[in-house]
Amino acid sequence: MIKKTVSVIMVFLFVFSVQDTFAQSRKKKKADKNATTKVETKAPETKKEPKPYSKVIDTTAVTQNGLIIVHKIDNKYLFEIPDSIIGSEIMTITRYSKTPAGGGIFGGEEINRQVVRWEKGLNNNILLRSVTYVIMSTDESKPLAQAVKNSTSDPIIGNYDVLAYKKDASGKITGYVLDLSTAFDADVQTFSLDPIKKQLLNIQTFQKDKSFISKVSSFPLNTEIRSVKTFTTTPPKINTTPTPKIGVDLPSALDAGVVTLELNTSMILLPKVPMRKREFDARVGYFANQYGVFEEESQKSDTKVFAVRWRLEPKSPEDAQKQKNGELIEPLKPIVYYIDPATPDKWKKYIKEGIDDWQVAFEAAGWKNAIRGEYWPENDPTMSLEDARFSVLRYFAAEIQNAYGPNVHDPRSGEILESHIGWYHNIMSLLRNWYLIQTAAVDPAARAKKFDDKLMGELIRFVSSHEVGHTLGLRHNMGASSATPVEKLRDKEYQAKNGHTSSIMDYARFNYVAQPEDGVTDLFPRIGDYDKWAIKWGYSYFEDVNTEKEEKAKLNEMTKEAYKNNRLWFGTETSPYDPRYQTEDIGDNAMRASEYGIKNLKRILPNLLEWSSEKGESYSELDELYGALTGQFRRYMGHVTKNVGGIYDSPKTYDMTGNQFTVVPKSIQKDAVLFLNTQLFTTPKWLLDQNVLSKINPENGVEAIKAMQDATLSSLMAGDRMVRLLESSAASKENYSVDELITDLNKGIFSELKTSAAVDMYRRNIQKLYVDKLIELLKPGSTTVRSVPVGVSYGFTTRKVNLAQTDLPSIARGQLISLRNNLKVSSAKIADRMTKYHVLDLVARINEGLDPK
Template structure:
C-alpha cells in the first residue's frame, strides 16, 4: 500500500592539468641560471582505458558461479550479476526484509523483527549510454491503456521513472544458445550502499534515530539465485543518536538499547528480487460492495473523453493445471489449481501452537471450494532442522513468529502493482498476542465460559483463540479487508440462541472485528463464543477467486455485479461495511448485532457479573495485583467501547454502496427512533453514575483514589463526542431535509433532561453528578462560543470528501447552543432558592456564574 520516487543526478567531470615545472636558482646566481637548459615535460603514461574488459579477465577461474534469475559470480569479496538481454527492461519486484535485528522495544508499525518488511519497489534494468546499466524505480501512477496510441507518448513524457543507480558495464558475454548478449555488472557496492530501494526508509531511520551508514561494518554475506528470484543478504550497521530525556520530537520515536550503549545498531537484511510475470494476471475490477484490498492508477485512453481511475482487487493467481481441468471447472466440478497457496509455519514458533496456526490456514479450504477450487490453500509446519526452505526466499509465504511484547498480529501481502496479483505474504505473529487474547476473552466471555475465569488459560482454549486470529490474518493475506459491518446483519436476540449460533456463528465474517459473543447470557446455554469463517467470507472468496471468462475485466465486472445483486437479495448477511466510514453506526469495530443499545445492555450485564469475581479469578500465590489491575482496566475499556458503539448512532448516516443498476439510495440518516434510543441508553448507562464500576474491594487494592475522576473522564468523553461539531452539523443537515428528523434541539433537550434532573426534583446532587453537570455546561459554552471552522467530515468509502469543514458560527449550531444556555440559566436561577443542600447550592451558584460568563465572555 506504498509510493515513492527518488531523483538521482549523475555528473561526470574530468579535468586534466599539465604543469610545466621549471627549476629556479637562488637569487643572484645569474650564470647558473643562464647556463641551465630549458626543462622539458616528461611524456605522460597512457591512462588505462575505461570500459568493458574481455569477459575472462573479469569472470576469472576463481569465480564461484550460480545460475538463476541472474547468473551470480563471486570472486573474493566481489559479487557480479550477469544480466541477459531478455531481462533488460523486465519489471522486477524488490522486497527488503529484516532477517535479524537488534533488540527493539515493541512498537506496532515499525519493522523490528526477523521476517518483517522494510520496503518494496518495482525496478527494471536497462542499458544506458557510455557502457552503463541503469536501475530505474518504476512508478505506477499514470499509465496509457494502449502503447500504440499517440497519447502513450504524452503519458511517458510526464512520467519518467527515476534512475536510482548507475552501474559500469564490466564485461559482455555472447550467449551461444540464445544468441543474445549478457551484461556483467559489479553489484557489491550497491547492496552495501544507502540506496533507498534496498535500505531502511527515511521514516524508519528517523523513528529509530539512526543517522549514517557505517561502511566499514556493512557487508554482503550471501547472494543466492533461483529461477524467478535472487536473494541478497547483507549486514548493515548504522550510527545512531541516543534519545535525550524530555527532548521534543516531531514524530514518534523508539529508543534502541544498542544505540544507547554503543552508538550503533547492526541488523541483517534480506532483499528479494522477484521477476514479475511477463504477462500480468487478468485484473478483477474493484467493487466497493465487496471488501478487497485494492491497487490502481490513472488511465489515459484516446477512446475515453476523460481520465479513468482504474482500481482492481488484490488477490492470488489461481489457474487450472490444463485445458481438461479448465473444462471440468466450467461444468461446475471442483479442481485443484496449478499452484496452491501455501503458508509455512516458522520453526521458531513454540511447538504446541503450530497446529493451531496451521488449522487457521486450512479453515479457508471450504471458502475456496465454493469458488471452484479444492486443495487451494494449506499450512505446512516446517521441521526445526529443515534447511530446504528459507523463509527469506520470496517464493515462500510464511507465518513468522516474533519474540516480542507487542500485543498484535498482522497479515500483509506483496503484490504486482500492474494487476493486483499477490506474489507472497509473511504473516507477522507477535508472541504477546496471547496476552491480548486472554484479556479479550476474559472480559467478553468469562460470564458465560468458566474456562476464562483464571489467570492462565488452558492450552486448548488458548489454541482455539490462536486459531481464530490465524484465520483472520490469513484472510488479509488473501486480499480481504476488515468487514466492520458484518455483525450488524445479525438480530441481537439471535446471539442468545444456541441453535442459531451453532449454525451461523455470531457474525457472518471472521474479517469483522466482532471478537467474542459478549451478548450471550449465562442462562442461554451458548457455548460457541468465538468467530469462524462465515457466509460473507465464503461469498467474498468466491467473488475474488472464481474463474470468469469475460474478454475484459469490465465484462467480468458486469457478471459479478449481477451475481452480487441476486445473492444479497437472498442473503443480506453477505453485506460489507467498510472499516473507514466514520458515520455509519452499522460499521463499527468490536460491536455485535443490529442494535448497539440492546447489545451493549447485555454486554454491561455480563461485565457486572465479572467485576465482583475479578479478585478471585486473577489471584496468584505470592504475586501482587498486576493481573487484577490489568483485568479491571480491560473491563473499563470494554465499557467505553459500548459507549462508543451507542454514540455513533447519534447523527449517524447509513452508507450502502450500490451500482447504478440497483434500486434505493446510497446515503440515508439513521432512523430518529434509533437515535433517541441511543440518547436514552447514554442517560441510563453513562450519565446515571455507573456505580457498578466502583467496587471498593478492587479499587482499594489497585489505586489510591475512589474513582470520582475516572467516572468523570468517562462521562466527559461521551459528552465530547455528542458535542462534536461534525455530529451536530449532521443533525442540522438531516433536519433541513427531513423536518421531523432527530435534530440538535431535541437531542440537547433529551441529554439535559437527565443531566440536570435534580433541578426538578430539588434533591441533593452528589459529587459524581456535580462533575457531570459542570462538564455539560462547559461543553455547551464552548459550542456556543465556537471561534471558527471545524473539521466536519473526512473521507467516505470511495474517497469522496464530505464536507471538508464547517464554521459553526454560520450555522444553527451556535444559535441552538446559546438558546439552551439561556434556558438552563433561567432554570438554575429558579431552582437555587429552593435548594437546601449546601454543596448543591455552591455548585449551582458556580454553574450560574459559568453560564453568565459564557453568554458574555467580556
C-alpha cells in the same frame, strides 16, 4: 515561546557563522594578493573497458544459476544479468533478517518494496531504474502513449559498468557481468531503510567499513541478497525542555555508538503477462491498487481501480470445464503459507488449522485444496524465510499485543505474489483479556489467570484465520456483525449454525451478549457467509469471459443477487458516520447489545480478584483486567454514541433500487441518548468496586468516572456530529435535531431539577462538564467533516464548516437560557447545602457564558 526562542538563536548562529567564514575568506584573499596562483590539473580517469569473460569469471568462480547468475570469486560477488531480463520488471522486497533489540522492529518484517527494471546504458554500462505506476496508456501504438511516457520518467537508482560480456557461439551477447556491491553493501534506499525509518531509529551515517554482503542465493524466478549494514546513531541528549523526542534510542546503539542490521532483499521476476485485473467494487471488501489511465478515444482520463488477489487458474481446459459444470477442482498453483519454525511447537497446529479453515470458502468459488498451511521444512538449503517465493507466518519475540497480515502484489494487476504475516508473542495476553472480559460470565474456562492450551489454541486459530484473510486480499468488514439480530446472539441453535457474525474479517471478537442462562457455547468468530461470498467474488474463474469489461458485468449480476441477503453485505472500516460499521461490536442494535454486555460485566467484576490471584505476586494482573473491563464498558458507550447523527451508507449502483445514504431513524437516536443517560450519565457506581479499587489505585474512582463521561459528552457534541444533525433535520422534520439532542440530554443530566433532590459529587461533575460544553457551543469555531466518496476503495473527502455561521450557537444560547431559568427555580427549593452551592455556581457560569464581562 520555547520554539520561537530557539529559532531566533539558530538564525543568529547561522548569520554569525556566515559572516565569520566570509571574514576569514577576505583575510586570506588579502594575504595572498601578490602570490602566483598555481592550478593543478588532474588527468581524467580512463573508463575501464570490459574484459574477456574468461578473464573476469575464471575457473575459481563458484557459480549459481538463476534469475540473476551469481559468481563468487574469493569473497566477492559478481552478478551476471541475463540479456533475457533486460527491460523486464522485477519486484524488490527488502526485509529485516536480524534486528537490534528495543526498537520495535523484528526479523522478517518488511522495510521496502519497489519495482525495478534493468536497461542498457550508452557506454558499456547497465542502468537500474525504479518503476512507479501512476499513469498508464492503454495502447502503446497510439500518439497519446508518447505523452504519457513524457510524464512518467523513472528515476535511475544505479549505474554499473559492464565488467565482461557473456556471448554465445554466434557472438550474440547473452549476459552482462556487473559488480553490484555498491547497491547492496552500500546505502541505496531501494535496498535499505528510507529516511523516515532512519529518523524513527535515530540512525545516521552509513558505515561502509562495517557493512558487507553476507550471502547471495539465486533461483529460477528470484535472487536473494543478504547484507549486513552498520550505521552511526544520533547520540542521546539531555532533554531540558518539554519538546517531544523523535526516534528510539536503541540499547545497542547507546552501548556502542553504532547499530548493525541484517537485511534480505528479494528480487523476483514479475509475470511477463500480468494477470487480468478484477475491477474494484465498493460493495465487496477487497484491498485495491489503482493508477490513472489515458485512452486515445476518451474525453477525460480515468482511474483504474482493481482488487488485490492471488492468481488461481485451472490446470487444464478440461479442469476448467469440470469447474464450470459444478465440480470442485484443484488450482494449478495453490496458496501455501509456511509456519515459522521459531513458533512454539504447541501453537503450530492451531495456526495451521486457522489457515486451513479457509478451504471451505474457496470451495464456494469452485476450488478444492486451494489453500493450506505447511510446517517449515528442516535442513532445506534451497529455502529461506525471507525468500519472496514463500509466504510465511513469522513469529516475533515481542511484547507487542498484535498480529498483522500484509501482502506483496504486482502493482500492474493486483496479483498477490506472497505474504509474510507478522505474529507477536504477546498477542496471547490480549486474547486472554478479551476473552475473559467478554465471555467469563458464560464460559467457566475463561475464569483463569492462565488459559489451558486448548482454549488458547482455539483463540490463536481464530486470529490466524483473520490475518490470513487479509493476505487473501480481504479488508475488515466492520458491518458484518450488524447482520445478526441481538436476540439471535442468545439463541443456542442459531449460534451453533451461524455464529455471532457473518464474517471473521469483522472486529467482532466474542459473543458478549449471551447470558449465563442461554446455554450458548459457540462464542468464537468463524469463516462465515460473507467470507464465502467474498472469496467467490474474488476467486471465481470465468472460462468463458475474455475481457475485464465482460467480467465486471458478470460479477455485477452476482453482487446484486448477493445483496438481497444482508449477511453478505460489506461495511467499510473507514466510515465516520454509519453506526453499523464499528469495531468490537456485535448485533444489529448497539443499545440492546450493550445492555446485555453490561449485565455480564457486572457479573465479572466481583470475581476479578479471584480470577487474577497468584500467591506472592502483586496486584498488577488485577489492575490490567480492571482496565480491560472499563475499556470494554467505554466501547459500549462508543458503539451507542455513533447512532446519534448517524447516516447509513449502503453502496449502490445505478441498476439497484434505493438510496445509498439514509438517516438513522429518530427513534433509534433517541434510544441511544436514553441509554447514555441511564448507563453513563447516571453514575455507573457498580464500576466503583472498592474491593478492587483499594488494591490497584489510591483514588476511589471519582475522576475515572468523570473522564468517561467527559469523553462521551465530547464525542456527542463534536462538530462533525452537530453538522450531520443540522443537515438531516433541515432535510426533514422527522429527523433528529440538535435541539432535540440537547433537550434529551438536559432531561437525563438534570433529572434532579424536577424534585430539587440532593445532587452527589458524581452528578455535580457531569452537570458542570455538560454546562461548560454548552457554553463552548456559543463560540464553536470550525470543524472538519469527513465523508467516504462513493465508489472508491479508501480515503476521505473533507470540508471545513464554520459552526459559528450555523444554527448551533443559537440553539446553545436558547438552551442555556432555559436551563438557567430552571436552575433558578430549583435553587429556591433545594435543602442540601452542597447542591445549592453547585446550582448557584452553574447559574453564574451560564451568566458569564451568555454575557462575558
